[in-house]
Amino acid sequence: MNRSAVILIALACAFHAGGLRAAAPDALDLQAAVANLQPGAVLELPPGVHRLPAAGWRFAGLRDVIIDGHGATLIAGSREVTSLQIDGCDGLTIRNLRIDYDPLPFTQGDVASVDAQTGTITVKLHAGYPGSEAAASTGGFFTDARLQLFDRDTPTLKPGAPDYGVTSLEPAGDRTVRVSFPKWQTGFEFIAVGDRVTLSSRAAEGVSIRNSREVVLEDVTILAAPNVAIVARSCETGGTFRRVRVIPGPPPEGATQPRLISACADGLNIANTRQGPVIEQCEFAYQADDAINLHGAMIPVLKWIDDHSFLSVLPWRNNRLEAITRPGDTIRFLEPPSYEVVGAANIVGIEKTPEPVEPWLERIGKTWEMLKVKPESVTFYRVTLDQRPSGVQAGGFCEIPATSASGFIIRDTWCHDHRGRGFRLMASDGLVLNNRFERIKGCAISLGAEFSYWREAGWSRNLVVSGNQIRDVGQGWNIRQPDSYTIGAISIMARTDAGAAPAFPGNDNIVLENNLIDGCSVAGISISNAHNVRVSRNTIRNVNQDASGEAGRARALSTTQPISIIRAEATLSDNLVP
Numbered sequence: 001m002n003r004s005a006v007i008l009i010a011l012a013c014a015f016h017a018g019g020l021r022a023a024a025p026d027a028l029d030l031q032a033a034v035a036n037l038q039p040g041a042v043l044e045l046p047p048g049v050h051r052l053p054a055a056g057w058r059f060a061g062l063r064d065v066i067i068d069g070h071g072a073t074l075i076a077g078s079r080e081v082t083s084l085q086i087d088g089c090d091g092l093t094i095r096n097l098r099i100d101y102d103p104l105p106f107t108q109g110d111v112a113s114v115d116a117q118t119g120t121i122t123v124k125l126h127a128g129y130p131g132s133e134a135a136a137s138t139g140g141f142f143t144d145a146r147l148q149l150f151d152r153d154t155p156t157l158k159p160g161a162p163d164y165g166v167t168s169l170e171p172a173g174d175r176t177v178r179v180s181f182p183k184w185q186t187g188f189e190f191i192a193v194g195d196r197v198t199l200s201s202r203a204a205e206g207v208s209i210r211n212s213r214e215v216v217l218e219d220v221t222i223l224a225a226p227n228v229a230i231v232a233r234s235c236e237t238g239g240t241f242r243r244v245r246v247i248p249g250p251p252p253e254g255a256t257q258p259r260l261i262s263a264c265a266d267g268l269n270i271a272n273t274r275q276g277p278v279i280e281q282c283e284f285a286y287q288a289d290d291a292i293n294l295h296g297a298m299i300p301v302l303k304w305i306d307d308h309s310f311l312s313v314l315p316w317r318n319n320r321l322e323a324i325t326r327p328g329d330t331i332r333f334l335e336p337p338s339y340e341v342v343g344a345a346n347i348v349g350i351e352k353t354p355e356p357v358e359p360w361l362e363r364i365g366k367t368w369e370m371l372k373v374k375p376e377s378v379t380f381y382r383v384t385l386d387q388r389p390s391g392v393q394a395g396g397f398c399e400i401p402a403t404s405a406s407g408f409i410i411r412d413t414w415c416h417d418h419r420g421r422g423f424r425l426m427a428s429d430g431l432v433l434n435n436r437f438e439r440i441k442g443c444a445i446s447l448g449a450e451f452s453y454w455r456e457a458g459w460s461r462n463l464v465v466s467g468n469q470i471r472d473v474g475q476g477w478n479i480r481q482p483d484s485y486t487i488g489a490i491s492i493m494a495r496t497d498a499g500a501a502p503a504f505p506g507n508d509n510i511v512l513e514n515n516l517i518d519g520c521s522v523a524g525i526s527i528s529n530a531h532n533v534r535v536s537r538n539t540i541r542n543v544n545q546d547a548s549g550e551a552g553r554a555r556a557l558s559t560t561q562p563i564s565i566i567r568a569e570a571t572l573s574d575n576l577v578p
Contacts, residue, residue, distance in 0.1 A: 006041075006042045006044065028050050029053075030050070030052065030053055030057050031053050031057065031058065034057075034058075034059055034062065034065075034067075037062055037065050039063040039064040039065070039091075040064055040065075041065050041066070042065075042066040042068060043065065043066070043067050043068070044068045044070060045067070045068065045069045045070055045072045045097075046070065046072065047070050047071050047072055048072055048073075049072070049073045049075060050072055050073070050074055050075065051074075051075045051077065052074050052075060052076050052077070052081075052083055054077060054078075054081070055081060056076060056081045056082045056083055056084065056085050056204075057074070057083065057084050057085065058085045058087070059084070059085065059086045059087070059089055059092060060087050060088055060089070061087075061088045061089065062089045062090075062092050063089070063090050063091055063092075064090070064091040064092075065089075065091070065092050065093070066092075066093045066094075066095070067092070067093070067094045067095070067097075068095055068096055069094075069095065069096040069097035069098075070096055071096055071097075071098070072096075072097060072098070073097075073098040073099070073100055073223075074097060074098070074099050074100070075100050075101070075102050076099070076100070076101045076102075077101075077102065077103075078101075078204075079101060079103075079105035079134065079203040079204060079226035080203050080204050080226070081204050082204045082205045082206065082207065082208045083099050083101075083206055083207060083225075084099070084206075084207045084208070085208050086207070086208065086209045086210065086212055086215055087208075087210050087211055087212065088210075088211045088212060089212040089213075089215060090212065090213050090214060091213075091214045091215075092212070092214075092215050092216070093215075093216040093218065094215075094216070094217050094218070094220060095216075095217070095218040095219050095220065096218075096219050096220075097219075097220050097221070098220075098221045098222075098223060098249075099206065099207070099220070099221070099222045099223065099224075099225075100223040100224050100249050101223075101224040101225070101226065102252070103130045103134065103252075104129065104130055104134060104224055104252060104259070105134060105200065105203060105224055105225065105226035105264055106130075106134050106135060106198055106199060106200035106224075106226075106261060106264055107125055107126075107129045107130045107131065107132060107134040107135055107198070107199050107200075108125070108126050108129055108196065108197065108198045108199065108257070108259070108260050108261075109123040109124050109125035109126050109129070109175075109177070109196070109197060109199075110123065110124050110126070110152075110194060110195070110196055110197075111123055111191055111192065111193050111194060111195045111196075111197060112124045112176060112193065113193060114188060114191050114192070114193065116188035116189075119180060119181045119182075119183065119185060119188075120178055120179060120180050120181070121178075121179050121191060122172050122173075122176055122177065122178050122179070123176065123177045123179055123197055123199070124175060124176050125175045125176070125177065126255060126256070126257040127254055127255055127256055127257075128251060128252045128253060128254035128255025128256070128257075129252060129255060129257075131175070131177075132169040132171070132177045132199065134199070134200070135166070135169060135199035135200050135201050136169065136201065137201050144165055144166065144167075144201065145165075145166035145169065145199060145200065145201040146163070146164065146165065146166060146199075146200055146201065146264075146288060147164040147165075147166050147179060147181075147197050147198065147199055148164070148197060148198045148200075148260070148261065148288060148419060149161045149164065149190060149191060149195060149196075149197055150195065150196040150197065150198070150260055151195070151196070152192075152194045152195050152196055155258060155260060155286075155417070156417055156439060157417065157418075157419065157439070157441060157475065157476075158190055158195065159475045160190060160475070160476070160477060161187055161190040161191075161476065161477055162185075162186055162187040162190075162476065162477035162478055163419065163441075163476065163477075163478055164181060164185060164187065165181060165182045165185060166179055166180070166181060166199065166201075167180045167181060167182050168180040169199065177199070179199070186477075187477055190477075196257070196260060198260045198261045198288075200261065200264040200288060201264070202226070202227040202264055202265050203226035203227055203264070204226050204227055205225070205226075205227045205228050205229075205230075205231045206222050206224075206225025206226065206227065206228065206229040206230060206231075206263060207222065207225075207229065207230045207231070208231055208232075208233075209230070209231065209232040209233070209235060209239060210232070210233050210234055210235065210318065210320075211234050211235065211320065211323065212232075212235050212236070212239075213235060213236035213237045214236075214237055214239070214240075215232075215235075215237075215239040215240075216239065216240045216241075216242070217230070217239065217240070217241050217242070217244050218240075218241075218242045218243060218244075219242070219243045219244075220243075220244050220245075221244070221245040221246075221247065222244075222245070222246045222247075222262065222263065223247065223248065223249025223250075223259075223262065224248075224249055224259075224262060224263070225246070225262065225263035225264060225265075225287075226264055227263070227264055227265045228263065228265045228266045228267075228268075228269045228289075229246045229262065229263035229265075229266070229267050229268065229287060230244070230246075230267070230268045230269070231266075231268075231269045231270075232269070232270040232271070232273060232277070233270075233271055233272050233273070233318060233319055233320075234272050234273070234318070234319055234320040234321075234323055234324050235270075235273040235274070235324075236273070236274050236275065236324075237273070237274070237275040237277075238270045238273045238275055238276045238277030238278075238294075238405050238408065239270075239277050239278075240277065240278045240279075241268065241277060241278070241279045241280070241282055242278075242280055242281060242282075243280075243281045243282065244268075244279075244282045244283075245282065245283040245284075245285075246262050246263055246267040246268075246283070246284045246285065246287055246291075247262050247283060247285045247286065248260065248261060248262045248285070248286050249262075259286075260286065261286045261287065261288055262285060262286045262287050263287040263288060263289075264287075264288050265287070265288055265289045266287065266289045266290045266291070266292070266293050266420070267284035267287045267290070267291045267292060267415075267418075268282075268284070268291070268292045268293070269290075269292075269293040270292075270293070270294050270405045271293070271294070271295045271296060271297070271319075271404075271405060271456070272296055272297050272319050272320075272321065272324055272403050272405075273324065273403065273405045274324055274402060274403060275405070275406070275407050276294060276405040276406050276407045276408025276409075276427055276429075276430060277294075277405065277408055277409075277410075278408070278409045279292065279408070279409065279410045279411070279413055280409070280410075280411050280412050280413065281411075281412045281413065282413040282414070283413070283414045283415075283416075284413070284414070284415045284416075284418065284422075285414075285415070285416050285417050285418060286417050286418055287418050287419075287420075288418070288419050288420075289418075289419055289420040290420035290421045290422070290423070290424045290442075291413075291415040291418065291420075291421070291422050291423060292410065292413075292415075292422070292423045292424065292425075293424040293425075293456075294404070294405040294408060294424070294425050294426060294427040294430075295404060295405065295424075295426035295427065295449075295450070295456035295457060295458075296399060296400060296401070296403045296404030296405065296426065296427070296456070296457040296458055297314065297319060297321060297399075297400065297403060297456075297457060298334075298397050298398070298399055298449075298451065298455040298456060298457040298458070299312040299313070299314065299321070299381070299383075299397065299398050299400075300312055300313065300363075300367055300395075300396070300397050300398075301333070301392070301393075301394050301395065301396050301397065301398060302360060302363070302394060303394045304388065304393075304394055305382065307387075307388050308348070308384055308385050308386070308387065308388060309382055309383060309384040309385065310382075310383055310385075310388075310394070311353070311355065311380060311381070311382060311383075312380070312381045312382075312383055312398070313355075313360060313364060313378060313379065313380050313381065314378075314379050314381070315364055315367075315368050315371055315373045315374075315377060315378055315379075316377050316379070317377050317379050319379075321350055321379075321381055321403075322350045322351050322352055322381065324403050325347055325350050325400060325402070325403060326347070326402070327346075327347060327348055327349060328346050328347065329346065329347045329400055329401075329402040329403075330344055330345075330346060330347075330400070330401060330402065331344065331345055331346070331347050331383070331385065331398050331399070331400050332344045332398060332399050332400075332401065332458075333345075333389055333392045333396055333397075333398055334396055334397045334398065334399060334451065335396050336396065336397070336451075336496070336497050337496055337497035337499070337502070338496055338502045338503065338504045339397070339449070339451040339494065339496055339504065339506070340502075340504035340506070341459075341504070341506065342389070342391070342392060342396070343389025343390065343391065343392045344389060345385040345386055345387055345388070345389055346385065346386045347383065347384070347385060347386075347400070348384040348385060348386055349384045350381050350382070350383050350384070351381065351382050351384075352379060352380065352381060352382075353380050353381060353382040354380070355380035357375045357378050358375075360378075360380075361373070361375060361378075364378060367455065368455060369453070370453060370454065383398075397451070397455075399449075399457035399458035399459070400457075401428065401457075401458055401459075404426060404427045404428065404457055404458050405427045406427040406428040406429045406430065407427075407428075407429045407430065408425075408427055408429075408430040408431070409430065409431045409433070410423060410430070410431070410432050410433070410435060411431065411432075411433040411434050411435065412433070412434050412435065413435045413436075414435070414436045414438075415435070415436070415437050415438075415440060415444075416436070416437070416438040416439050416440070417438070417439045417440075418440060418441070419441045419442070419476070420440075420441065420442050421440065421442040421443050421444070421445070421446050421486065422435075422437045422440055422442075422443070422444040422445055422473070423435075423444070423445045423446070424446050424450075425445070425446065425447050425460060425463070426448065426449045426450065426456055426457060426458055426460060427460065428458075428459075428460050428461040428462050428463065429461070429462045429463075430462075430463050430464075431463075431464050431466075432445060432463065432464070432465040432466070432468065433464070433466055433467055433468070434466075434467040434468065435468045435469075436468070436469045436470075436471075437468070437469070437470045437471070437473055437489075438471050438472055438473075439471075439472050439473070439475060440472075440473040440474075440475065441474075441475050441476030441478070441479070442473070442474065442476060442478070442479050442486060443473060443474060443479060443486040443488060443489055443490065443491050443520075443522075444468070444470040444473045444489050444490060444517075445465060445468070445470075445489075445490045445491070446486045446490075446491045446492075446493055447460045447463060447465070447490075447491070447492045447493070447507060447510060448460050448491075448492055448493040448494045448495075448506075448507050448529060448530070449494050449495065449506070450495045451494060451495055451496055451497075452495045452496055452497050452498070453495065454495070458506075459494070459506030459507055459508070460492075460507045460508075460510070461507065461508045461509050461510075462508075462509050462510075463509075463510045463511070464510075464511045464513075465490065465510070465511065465512045465513075465515065466511070466512075466513045466514050466515065467514050467515065468515045468516070469515075469516045469518075470489050470490070470515065470516065470517045470518070470519075470520070471516075471518045471519050472518075472519040472520075473489050473519065473520050474489060474520040474521035474522050474545075475521065479521060479522060479551065480521050480522060480546045480548075480550060480551045481550065481551065482550055482551070482552065482553040482554035482555075482558075483498070483552075483554045483555065484522075484551045484552050484555075484557075485528075485552065485555055485557065486526070487522045487523055487526045487551045487552040487557050487558075487559065487564065488520070488522060488523040488524060488525045488526025488527075488563075488564060489517045489520040489522070489523070489524050489525070489543065490512060490515065490517070490524070490525045490526070491525075491526045491527075492507050492510060492526070492527045492528065492529070492530045492533060492568070493507075493526065493528055493529060494506060494507070494528070494529040496529075498554075499554065499555065503528070503529055503567030503568070504529060505529055505530050505531040505567075505568060505569065506529055506530075507529055507530035507531075507533075508530065508531055508532050509532045509533075510530065510532070510533045510534070511533075511534045511536075512525060512533070512534070512535045512536075512538060513534070513535070513536045513537050513538065514536075514537050514538065515538045515539075516538075516539045517538065517539070517540045517541070517543060518539075518540075518541050518542055519541075519542045519543070519545070520542070520543045520544075520545065521544075521545045521546045521551075522543070522544065522546065522551045522552075523543055523544060523559055523561060523562060523563065523564045524538070524540035524543040524562045524563060524577070525538065525540070525562070525563045525564070526552075526557070526559070526564045526566075527563075527564065527565045527566070527568045527570050528557060528564075528565075528566050528567050528568050529567060529568060530568040530569070530570070531568065531569040531570075532569065533568065533569065533570035533571070534570070534571050534573075535563060535570055535571070535572045535573070535575060536572070536573040536574050536575065537573075537574045537575065538575045538576070538577075539575075539576045540562045540563065540575065540576065540577045540578070541576075541577075541578060543562050543578075544559075544560050544561075544562065547560060562577040562578055563575065563577060
C-alpha cells in the first residue's frame with residue numbers, strides 16, 4: 001500500500017518493571033499528532049508507555065490513516081474517560097497497541113467475613129489496588145455495582161455461584177469495605193472467608209467507534225476497561241478486529257495479587273450498524289459480561305401520527321437512528337408477548353422530532369427498566385413509512401433488520417473465564433467458525449433476540465455455526481434457574497415477556513454442525529422459537545450436569561435431553577450424543 005506520509009513521533013518514555021507507569025503527561029501531545037493527518041498518512045508511535053490526554057485520544061474524520069503503536073502501551077487516567085474515541089472515520093487502522101487504565105477502573109480483595117442474615121460481607125482490599133471509589137456508581141445509565149466471586153486459590157470464577165448485585169459499599173476499617181446486597185440476592189452459601197472478589201460498576205467505554213466505516217483494530221490488547229472494552233454504534237460497517245485481546249493486565253505497582261478481571265462489561269459490543277464485523281483470532285477473557293454482543297435497536301410505537309408515520313423513542317442520544325437507516329429499509333412490527341411479526345413496511349425516512357418528555361417518561365422507564373433514564377438524553381423520532389400495515393396499533397415494537405450488524409464473521413476466537421455468554425448474537429447472515437469457549441458462566445453461543453428487558457433486536461436468520469469447541473460452560477447459577485431462556489451450551493432462543501409466551505418461530509435457516517460440546521450444566525443444544533434448523537455431526541458429552549430439570553421451567557423450556565427442541569422445528573442427523 002502506498003502511503004503519502006510516514007510520521008514518527010519521538011518521545012522519552014519511562015517504564016517501571018513493577019507495573020506500568022506512563023511518562024510525564026505532557027511528554028507527547030497525541031491529540032495534536034492526529035489533528036492534520038491527510039489520507040494515506042501513517043502515524044508511528046515510539047515503543048514505551050505513554051499517558052493519554054486527560055479527555056482521551058480522539059480520532060475525528062480521518063480517512064485512510066494508519067496508527068502504528070509499535071507495541072506501545074497507552075494509559076488512560078480516569079475510569080470516566082474513553083481511551084480511544086473514533087468518530088466519523090473511514091478506513092482508519094489502529095495496530096500494535098496496548099491500552100490500560102491507571103488507576104484501575106475496579107478493585108478487588110479477599111472476603112473477610114460473611115453475614116447472610118444481614119445480606120452483607122466485608123472485603124479486605126488487595127494491596128496496590130484502588131479503594132472502593134473504583135466501584136462507586138458514576139451516575140450513568142447503568143447505576144449498579146457488581147461483585148464477581150473467584151476461587152481463593154486459582155484465578156477462576158467460582159462454579160455454581162450467581163451474579164451478585166451490590167447496593168452499597170461502606171468503609172469498615174483499614175482498606176476494608178462492607179458490601180451490601182439487594183434483598184433479592186441469593187447465593188451466600190457460595191461465599192466463604194478467603195475467597196477473592198472483584199468490585200466494579202460501569203463507567204466510560206474503553207474504546208468507542210461511532211459513525212464510521214472500515215475501521216480496523218489489529219494486534220490491539222486491552223488490559224482494562226471501565227465498561228465495554230470496545231463498543232461500535234451507528235456505523236456503516238462493524239469493522240475488522242484481528243488478534244484483538246481483552247485480558248487482565250499486570251498487577252499494579254505495590255500489588256502482590258494478579259488482576260482478576262479485564263473489562264467491567266462486554267468485550268466487544270456492536271449495534272445499530274448496517275454491516276456486521278469480521279472478528280478473527282481474538283481472545284476475550286475475564287471480562288465482567290459477554291465476550292461478543294451483536295444486535296440492533298428495538299423501538300416502540302408510541303403513537304400513530306398519521307396514516308404513514310408514527311412516533312418512537314430511544315432513551316439515549318448517541319445511536320443516530322436517523323443516520324443508519326435508508327429509504328427502502330424494511331421495518332417489521334412485533335407484538336408482545338411473543339414478539340410475533342404482525343406486519344412490515346418500507347421506511348421512507350426517520351428524523352428526530354421535538355416532543356415533551358414528561359408525558360412519556362413513565363412508559364420509557366417501564367420499557368427500559370434496567371436503565372436510569374435521563375430526560376435530557378431521551379430522543380424522539382418520527383418514522384415515516386410507505387404505508388401503515390393493516391391492524392398494527394400503538395403499543396407494540398419494531399425492528400429494522402438492516403441495522404442489526406448482520407453479515408458478520410467470527411472465527412478462530414477464544415473466549416474463557418468470564419461472566420455472561422460467549423457470543424450473544426441477534427444478527428443474521430453470519431458465520432461462527434472454529435472458535436473456542438472454556439469456563440464461562442453462561443452459555444457459549446446464543447442466537448436470537450433479547451426482546452424483553454434489554455430490548456435488543458432481532459430475530460436471527462441464515463447462520464452457520466460450525467467447528468466450534470465448547471468445554472465447561474454454563475458454570476453459573478443463573479443459567480440453571482426456572483426463568484432461564486438459554487438452556488443449552490448453544491441456544492437458539494428468544495427472550496420474550498415473562499412466562500411461557502406463545503411461540504413464534506422467528507429464527508430461521510440456521511445450521512449447527514461439527515461442533516464439540518464437552519461439559520455444560522444444561523443441555524448441549526437448545527432450540528426454541530425457530531424453524532428450518534439443521535443439526536448435524538455434533539459431538540455432545542457431559543451435559544445436563546444439573547439433572548433437576550429446573551432450567552427454563554417457568555418458560556416451558558425444561559429438558560434433560562442433550563439436544564432439546566421445544567416450540568421449534570429442526571432436523572437432526574449424525575450427531576454423537578450420550
